[in-house]
Amino acid sequence: MERLFSCSAVLAFLISGAATVYSVLGMVYCGWACVQNTLSEFVDFLVKKIFKRHKHAIGLDTLTSRPQKLPSNIGVREWAVFIGLVTLISIGTGVVFAGYFIPPSQIWQDFTTGKNLRQLMWVMGGISAVMLLNLFLIRHYWCNWVCPYPLWQHFFKSEGTMKVAFEDSRRSECTGCNLCVQSCIVDIDPRDTKNYTRCINCGECVVTCEDYSAKRGVPSLLTFHFNGIRIDESGKRHINKLSPVLTRFVMAGSFSLIPLSLFIYGIVTYMPFHMTLSQIPGQLNQYSIRLTNKTPYPHLYRIRESGLPVRSASWQSKTVSVPAGGQVVLPFEVENGARILGTGVHPFSISVRSLNGKPGRISQDATYFLPAS
Numbered sequence: 001m002e003r004l005f006s007c008s009a010v011l012a013f014l015i016s017g018a019a020t021v022y023s024v025l026g027m028v029y030c031g032w033a034c035v036q037n038t039l040s041e042f043v044d045f046l047v048k049k050i051f052k053r054h055k056h057a058i059g060l061d062t063l064t065s066r067p068q069k070l071p072s073n074i075g076v077r078e079w080a081v082f083i084g085l086v087t088l089i090s091i092g093t094g095v096v097f098a099g100y101f102i103p104p105s106q107i108w109q110d111f112t113t114g115k116n117l118r119q120l121m122w123v124m125g126g127i128s129a130v131m132l133l134n135l136f137l138i139r140h141y142w143c144n145w146v147c148p149y150p151l152w153q154h155f156f157k158s159e160g161t162m163k164v165a166f167e168d169s170r171r172s173e174c175t176g177c178n179l180c181v182q183s184c185i186v187d188i189d190p191r192d193t194k195n196y197t198r199c200i201n202c203g204e205c206v207v208t209c210e211d212y213s214a215k216r217g218v219p220s221l222l223t224f225h226f227n228g229i230r231i232d233e234s235g236k237r238h239i240n241k242l243s244p245v246l247t248r249f250v251m252a253g254s255f256s257l258i259p260l261s262l263f264i265y266g267i268v269t270y271m272p273f274h275m276t277l278s279q280i281p282g283q284l285n286q287y288s289i290r291l292t293n294k295t296p297y298p299h300l301y302r303i304r305e306s307g308l309p310v311r312s313a314s315w316q317s318k319t320v321s322v323p324a325g326g327q328v329v330l331p332f333e334v335e336n337g338a339r340i341l342g343t344g345v346h347p348f349s350i351s352v353r354s355l356n357g358k359p360g361r362i363s364q365d366a367t368y369f370l371p372a373s
């Protein structure tokens with residue numbers, strides 16, 4: 001139940017926090033944080049540096065874009081360097097993502113000892129092969145036409161959300177170089193970016209226009225812009241009092257505080273161990289205590305019973321050590337019940353206290369029933 005509560009709080013906070021960010025900054029996950037997009041852009045960089053072509057010119061991207069085609073005179077050396085680098089990236093990605101399925105400590109142990117090395121190679125090799133196919137063939141095609149996550153971000157965009165804006169009042173200064181169009185990884189014209197488009201706010205076109213404009217000695221025609229923010233003559237930014245960005249940020253941000261508070265409460269009240277007291281079936285006077293250590297370190301616990309007379313409970317030990325992430329079952333029984341307690345129902349409780357690590361105490365009530373003979 002604790003784990004379910006904590007996971008639900010984290011999930012609610014991530015969703016509401018993401019809604020807050022997207023309401024203000026737009027589709028910034030795709031443009032700033034997506035692993036798929038980052039790796040695809042890096043391969044575009046390799047194409048540019050090795051093949052001397054600015055746009056991506058391989059894979060499924062050629063079906064939906066108009067890249068510069070690769071010339072036929074590219075040598076074996078260029079292809080070898082390109083394929084080698086993409087292969088190394090794929091292998092590195094396979095090693096990293098294998099950690100999602102196999103604990104990193106287990107991966108290192110298998111490498112050093114050679115145990116289970118074949119299974120490990122199958123996992124890493126399979127992930128690397130998929131990534132190699134992705135980087136050679138799929139890449140931005142996935143972002144533009146398959147990935148459902150941009151649709152989720154679209155729900156929170158508005159006129160006040162940050163977006164790439166073209167300064168229409170200076171449109172006559174545009175030389176039509178089309179460098180911004182060529183730099184766009186989603187194949188749109190940044191000079192005509194509407195509110196609801198596939199623009200992911202990556203900023204490639206803004207940087208390209210800034211560099212080109214700086215060489216001409218004029219301000220950039222492309223900038224990031226909030227409709228709810230005005231810029232005065234000195235360049236200072238001012239948030240309008242009724243800015244939709246500010247309103248959406250306050251509303252979504254306030255909602256995010258609810259799951260965040262629940263998450264903090266879960267961390268503060270989290271108990272790093274668990275105790276279950278149960279009666280052994282068919283035995284009225286025999287019980288077992290199952291102690292579970294939920295931490296990655298061994299811990300020592302002290303057990304105490306209350307409600308039973310002295311010397312009426314028999315224990316193997318009241319102090320027990322539980323290994324990291326392990327369990328220990330500790331039996332005990334009620335002795336001389338008829339002579340000391342008498343017939344009837346006798347309530348008692350068992351408590352467990354941690355002797356090291358995070359202090360904590362758990363107790364559970366139970367009853368001992370002795371029928372009349």
